[in-house]
Amino acid sequence: xxxxxxxxxxxxxxxxxxxxxxxxxxxxxxxxxxxxxxxxxxxxxxxxxxxxxxxxxxxxxxxxxxxxxxxxxxxxxxxxxxxxxxxxxxxxxxxxxxxxxxxxxxxxxxxxxxxxxxxxxxxxxxxxxxxxxxxxxxxxxxxxxxxxxxxxxxxxxxxxxxxxxxxxxxxxxxxxxxxxxxxxxxxxxxxxxxxxxxxxxxxxxxxxxxxxxxxxxxxxxxxxxxxxxxxxxxxxxxxxxxxxxxxxxxxxxxxxxxxxxxxxxxxxxxxxxxxxxxxxxxxxxxxxxxxxxxxxxxxxxxxxxxxxxxxxxxxxxxxxxxxxxxxxxxxxxxxxxxxxx
Numbered sequence: 001x002x003x004x005x006x007x008x009x010x011x012x013x014x015x016x017x018x019x020x021x022x023x024x025x026x027x028x029x030x031x032x033x034x035x036x037x038x039x040x041x042x043x044x045x046x047x048x049x050x051x052x053x054x055x056x057x058x059x060x061x062x063x064x065x066x067x068x069x070x071x072x073x074x075x076x077x078x079x080x081x082x083x084x085x086x087x088x089x090x091x092x093x094x095x096x097x098x099x100x101x102x103x104x105x106x107x108x109x110x111x112x113x114x115x116x117x118x119x120x121x122x123x124x125x126x127x128x129x130x131x132x133x134x135x136x137x138x139x140x141x142x143x144x145x146x147x148x149x150x151x152x153x154x155x156x157x158x159x160x161x162x163x164x165x166x167x168x169x170x171x172x173x174x175x176x177x178x179x180x181x182x183x184x185x186x187x188x189x190x191x192x193x194x195x196x197x198x199x200x201x202x203x204x205x206x207x208x209x210x211x212x213x214x215x216x217x218x219x220x221x222x223x224x225x226x227x228x229x230x231x232x233x234x235x236x237x238x239x240x241x242x243x244x245x246x247x248x249x250x251x252x253x254x255x256x257x258x259x260x261x262x263x264x265x266x267x268x269x270x271x272x273x274x275x276x277x278x279x280x281x282x283x284x285x286x287x288x289x290x291x292x293x294x295x296x297x298x299x300x301x302x303x304x305x306x307x308x309x310x311x312x313x314x315x316x317x318x319x320x321x322x323x324x325x326x327x328x329x330x331x332x333x334x335x336x337x338x339x340x341x
Contacts, residue, residue, distance in 0.1 A: 030120040030221035030283055034243070034251030039067065041254075043262060047074035049167055057171035064172070064267050067244045068282035071262040072168070077160045079261060082232055082301075085157040088150055089299055092130055092142065093202040099146060100130075108197055108333060109136040118220030125219045126288075132158060132198040134189060158198040161230055161303035162189060165196075168265065169228055169305060176275055177316060183227065186307045186325075193309040195329060196226075203239070203298035206288060218286035218298065224268035225332040226304040231265070233258030237298040242266070243283040253285070270307060270328065276315035 042063040046056060063070035092100075097113075105112040113128035132154055141151045169183035187196050203218040218239055233240065241253040256264060266282040289295055307313065309326035 037252040039254040061175045068267040068280040089200040103140045109133040110140045121220030127203040130200045165305040199302045206295045221285040223281040226268035226306040227271040228305040230303040232301040239286040276319040
């Protein structure tokens with residue numbers, strides 16, 4: 001990667017952008033290539049969770065406040081289930097374009113292709129995605145003829161992701177002085193207001209004619225909208241880079257080597273706001289591969305723990321005005337998808 005700190009025209013243009021949320025104003029300044037640096041990537045063992053919960057909570061908290069990013073091992077989701085979810089993901093994206101187009105993105109559910117334009121880059125991410133948000137999936141599931149057992153399998157996997165996410169968030173609730181089930185109630189999947197999302201992602205294989213165009217990103221620099229993100233990656237399909245918010249002025253990025261047996265986690269802006277900025281959200285992006293790197297398709301699965309619509313986000317010290325999770329997510333999605341929510 002080019003290690004120059006020269007600011008691109010897009011980056012300079014983004015400096016003039018203004019959004020109603022400070023999170024978006026920060027993101028709009030993160031469009032340059034920056035430089036690469038090494039950072040510690042902490043892997044936290046979740047085994048024997050109930051017996052070790054408070055020890056785990058301390059480890060998660062320390063990793064979160066220092067970098068907003070960590071990985072978890074022995075998380076309880078069988079590798080066979082993860083592999084099967086990836087297999088279903090590849091089958092979905094292999095469907096003909098006209099079939100996928102029957103299930104268009106609406107209110108954070110459904111399929112899109114090259115529709116996400118980040119405030120940081122002003123160029124479309126070079127990917128397609130399909131998003132599953134349980135109460136919003138009417139007429140958005142592929143038929144049994146198109147993809148047998150797809151709905152059942154992906155909802156089962158979504159439920160497993162929710163369980164791990166709530167375990168981790170219970171640790172943060174404890175450290176923040178909330179009831180340990182605070183975030184489980186705030187992300188209640190039995191309510192119509194539920195808006196946590198499982199996102200299936202397919203980053204397109206690199207067109208050789210475009211690989212040197214630095215303005216094209218598989219995913220431009222951003223922070224996530226949610227409380228917590230669980231990211232599943234495939235070995236050999238790299239490109240993810242992270243930059244803690246506290247280091248944003250230096251634009252120093254660390255590449256994350258993907259491993260099948262860990263979940264990569266990052267704090268999102270909802271939890272940053274809920275913690276009165278104690279827990280920092282983490283900038284991340286997916287860069288185009290360099291000439292010597294794997295140029296093929298990249299797949300990942302992301303589960304976003306997003307509080308139910310009617311839940312109010314307000315920190316213990318009320319640093320920010322209270323805002324409903326519905327209004328918060330609506331502003332973030334609209335800034336990425338040209339007002340589509």
